[in-house]
Amino acid sequence: VNNKGRFEEVAKASGLDHPYLPMGANFGDLDNDGFLDVYLGTGDPDYRNLVPNVMLRNDRGEKFQNVTTSGGVGHLQKGHGIAFADFDHDGDQDIFHQLGGFLPGDRFHNALYLNPGHKNHYIAIQLVGTKSNRSGLGARIEVVTNSMDGQSSFHRAVGSVSSFGGSPLSRTEIGIRQAESIKEVKITWPASGHTQSFTDIPLDSMVRFTEEDPAFLSVERQSFTLSVEAN
Structure with a gap:
């Protein structure tokens, strides 16, 4: 973070010091609380790097919470492009995720995660x-x-x-x-x-x-x- 022109390392305090191995990433506000959350498309074609894609919820700009499991977005296929948008026009942002890699055996269907909704405006x-x-x-x-x-x-x-x-x-x-x-x-x-x-x-x-x-x-x-x- 920038503290009056001097940068401070706050990755650990913010919950961002884990090696997630992302290739794609994007920001969106999944609960309409005004703070941008992060979704990471992780992994590579090597099965040794088969790790779930990761959702990090922004907790009021103070730290990030790993809500991958509770959100049901921990897909295991290799992640690439990610887009946040209100695809169904119901007032909350959904996630479109392009999955699979460049090798023939690494191809996979893309995923669209629909937001269940929140009470925020x-x-x-x-x-x-x-x-x-x-x-x-x-x-x-x-x-x-x-x-x-x-x-x-x-x-x-x-x-x-x-x-x-x-x-x-x-x-x-x-x-x-x-x-x-x-x-x-x-x-x-x-x-x-x-x-x-x-x-x-x-x-x-x-x-x-x-x-x-x-x-x-x-x-x-x-x-x-x-x-x-x-x-």
């Missing part, structure tokens, strides 16, 4: 740049909420970088815990550095912000149920 944000790039890459987002515990701020940066074999979303999905309302959303655009502020945004919704436009657009999304059918 969220907001999904899509940016449209005009002076900035179309996708708003490089923009900074701040969501300010009100709750019984007071006011909280949630920060995200919009980027194009992910891990090996993965890709970020075209929208930014932000968990906002037990927020009672969204006080304000601030967007700082990359080209101009200008910050726009928006209010009266509903909880548990997807909204689109266009650079230099003072209004926002609510985007309707229909949730659906994914089912497994035998071939």
